Amino acid sequence: MGTQAAPLENLPPAPRGAAALQHGPWNSESHLSRGLAALERFLSEAGFDRGPWLTVAFGTGIIAWFGLPSAGWWLGFCGLLCALAVASFALAARCRAYPHVRRAILVLPLLMVAGCLAVWARSEIVGELPLERPIAGTFTAKVLDIQPQPALERDRLILAMREPGSGRAIKVRVNVPGSGIASRVNAGDVLRFRGRLMPPAPPMLPGAYNFARTAWFSGLAGSGTVTGEVEVVQRGSPGGGWLSGLRRKLSAHIRTRIGKDGAGIAGALVTGDRGGIAETDDQAMRDSGLAHLLSVSGLHVSAVVGAVYVLFVRGLALFPWLALRVRLPIAAAGAGALAGVAYTLISGSEVPTVRSCIGALLILGALVLGREGLSLRMLAVTAFCVLLLWPEAVTGPSFQMSFGAVLALVALSTAEPIRRFVAPRDESLAMRMLRHVAMLLLTGFVIDLVLMPIGLFHFHRAGLYGALANVFAIPLTTFIIMPLLAGALLLDIIGAGWPLWWLADVAIDWLMGIAHWFASRPGSVTILPSGGTGAFLVFVAGGIWLGLWNGRIRWLGLPFAIMGAGLLATAMPPDILVSSDGRHVGLVESGGARLFVLRQGGKGYARENLMELAGMEGEPVALDRWPGARCNRDFCAFVIKREDAKWRLLISRGRDAVPERALAAACDRSDIIIADRWLPSSCRPRWFKADRDMLQRTGGLAVHLSSQQVDTVADSQGAHGWWRPVTPTAARFSPEPR
Known part of the structure; x- marks a missing residue:
């Protein structure tokens, strides 16, 4: 007989912790397996393109490089992601049943690392240290490029020269008053001129335009203005910069053939030269949501490529012998590709144009292969190519x-x-037309919803009637204006283009009439203060999720997109704005009704920045008109009430010497001191002191009194090459709570 099993109650007690040792690992592995199985099942059943997510990962690495402060953080970021990718091999040994999860854990982190390293490498290769200080004198430089700007009554030159003192080879951008220099010089000429050069300006305020970063990736060490006559010392070799010269000649030819008001718009559509557009017309196009028509991009490139493709297919089909021996779609696609590349080169090869050209070439290739042209994969490949060549474009409004x-x-x-x-059906022509109009309105409305938060984040304003305005403006531009301009240029070869130029001028007048009418409607423009980067990233993440997934899972991104857009739309303006030099100060009245400024002087860069960041229009009010303000020639004292608290401010307005004892006493009675001069250590306000010494380290300030938060320009710059504070090792500015 077999041995009888002992009753459970007669077994010896298990050692303490034995159950945990036996079942703990099993439980954790079981939970891990169930989680991986659910994720694997979701990825395998989602039915989505994997390619677009690879581009998203690459772009995420680029954004991380901009957001992280220094090289140590960048290396740590890359190291952590590489470790995660290595861990995928350990996961592969134990979880062979989850191929989608393993590939995601391996590939996505490596692409994020690649994005971070790509933008880091480009920054090191093309970035140029800015001038150490403003320089005035007589300079000798070689012309690299010429950009006529007749609407602003000036021309812009890109020059190569030696930095005075160090002898370093640098590239600078200078504005030449008047509009005659573009006709007298060519690329390659050596010039001598008297002027003033400045280092590229960082953001004046937190959230403002960062020209220093743009100049860094453009290789510019400075910018300035010519203050005297320009002398041509040596002529360049013939044919130098022929492409730029061709573009300028085309723009000049258009200005001689069309009316003054329409010449700027026509030049922008043909050559991408926006220097001839009047400021009022440019503003109307922005406020009406039609500004995209002035930037040579997808609409223009697709119109040119599509027109050439159709003309070649129809034209070659007229010759039966040729049509029977040549695949007409391939020949037409080749002609369309050549036309798209030529148009991209003539229009300046800006990032949006290159992106559109790559997309058009991919669509032509898909048509030749018999595949669907417009797809997420095509968009992802185009975006990846642009980010690989110009990774810094991901932070710009044009790319976004x-x-x-x-x-x-x-x-x-x-x-x-x-x-x-939109599926084909048996219905009348009128119903088909109504269906197409409805789709056009819906498409414009959805695109406006997507672009409005982007416009608010970058420009602090957005047009509300863009969808309706585009219904009229896009067909007018695509099917009337651009064909008329192309036909007029071709007929000018035999001197017969004047009828088409006249018609194009009339059509451009219609376009500008549409822009001005929609821009002048009540409530046509929304102006809001600067929103936070975090809110914008939440919106972008939600939008990407909505766009890249299929089925019901895509709607999980909608709450995040709405939340991000809502945070941008409900952003409150700062209570106090201080420029990086301390000379420009703005106080926002409670409720955001008015902006009080320290210095008034008509329209200017400083005033525009203050008004934009405060989210206001109209005329600012002088600071000495603040209720209860007490001012003399040296200082102004104010009291700001927010909720149940009172804040006492002391703001410098003069440069005369002030007795130190009197200044120290005034500082003791104040919560905040703002000055464009250096203040002694005896000046100790209750909260913080923003004098010249501190502002040189932090840059401009945006102060939120209710939350006692101070945002600085330095907070968003880190140790990137374009940011050069006076004391680079200075600690982050964080005042103690009052």
Whole structure:
């Protein structure tokens, strides 16, 4: 007989912790397996393109480089992601049943590392240290490029020269008053001129335009103005800069053939030269949501490529012998590709144009292969190519708006309800036209919803009637204005283009009439203060999730997109704005009704920045008119009430010497001191002191009194090459709570 099993109650007690040792690992592995299985099942059943997410990962690495403060952080970021990728091999040994999860853990971190290293490498290669200080004198330089700007009554030159003192080879950008220099010099000429050069300006205030970063990635060490006559010392070799010269000649030819008001718009559509557009027209185009028409991008390139493709297919089909022996779509695609590349080169090869050209070439390739042209994969490949060549473009509004609009268009067109709505059916011509108009309105509305938060984040203003304005403006531009301009240029070869020039001028007048009418409607423009970067990133993450997934899972991104847009739309203006030199101060009245400024002087860069960051229009009010303000020639004292608290401010307005004892006593009675001069250590306000010494380290300030938060320009710059504070090792500015 077999041995009888002992009753459970007769077994010896298990050692303490034995159950945990036996079941703990099993439980954790079971939970891990269930989680991985659910994730694997979701990824395998989602039915989405993997390619776009690779581009998103690459772009995320680029954004991380801009957001992280220093090289140590960048290396740590890359090291952590590489460790995660290595861990995927350990996961592969134990979890062979989850291929999608393993590939995601391996590939996505490596692409994020690649993005971070790509923008870091480009920064090191093209970045140029700025001038150490402003320089005035007589300079000798070689012309690299010429940009006529007749609407601003000046020309802009890109020059190569030696930095005075150090002898370093640098590239600078200078403005030449008047409009005659562009006709007298060519690329390659050596000039001598008297002028003033400045280091590229960092943001004047937190959230303002960062010209220093743009100049860094453009290789510019400085910018300035010519203050005397320009002398041509040596002529360059013939043919130097022929492409730039061709573009200028085309712009000049257009200005001689069309009316003054329409010449700037025509030049922008043909050559991408926006220097001839009047300021009022430019503002009207922005406020009406039509500014994208002035930037040569997807609409213009697709119109040129599409027109050439159709003309070649129809034209070659007229010759039966040729049509029977040549695949007409391939020949037409080749002609369209050549036209797109030529148009991109002539229009200046800006990032939006290059992006559109790459996209057009991919669509032509898809048509030749018999595949769908407009797809998320095409968009992802185009974006990856642009980011690989110009990784810094990911932070700019042009890249974000162009790819955001196309992503919205692709996501909308591939949605099942939209496919059913536009599917062919037996109906009258009138119903088909109404259906197309409805789709055009819906597309414009969705694209406007996508672009409005981007415009608010970068420009602090957005047009509200853009969808309706584009219904009229896009067909007018695509099917009337651009064909008329192309035909007029071709007929000018035989001197017969004047009828088309006249018609083009009339059509451009219609376009500008549409822009000015919509821009002048009540409530046509929304102006809001600067929103936070965090809110914008939440909106972008939600929008990407909405655009890249299929099915119901995509709607998980909607709450994040709405939350990010809502945070941008409800952002409150700072209570106090201080420029980086301390000379320009703005106080926002409670409720955001008015902006009081320290210095008034008509329109200017400083005033525009203060008004934009405060989210206001109209005329600012002099600071000495603040209720209860007490001012003399040296200082102004104010009391700001926020909720139940009172804040006492002392702001410098003069440069005369002030007795130190009197100044120290005034500082003791104040919570905040703001001055464009150096203040002695005996000046100790209750909260913080923003004098010249501190502002040189922190840059401009945005002060929120209710939360006792002070945002500085330095907070968003880190140790990137374009940021050069006076004391680079200075600690982060964080005043103690009052």
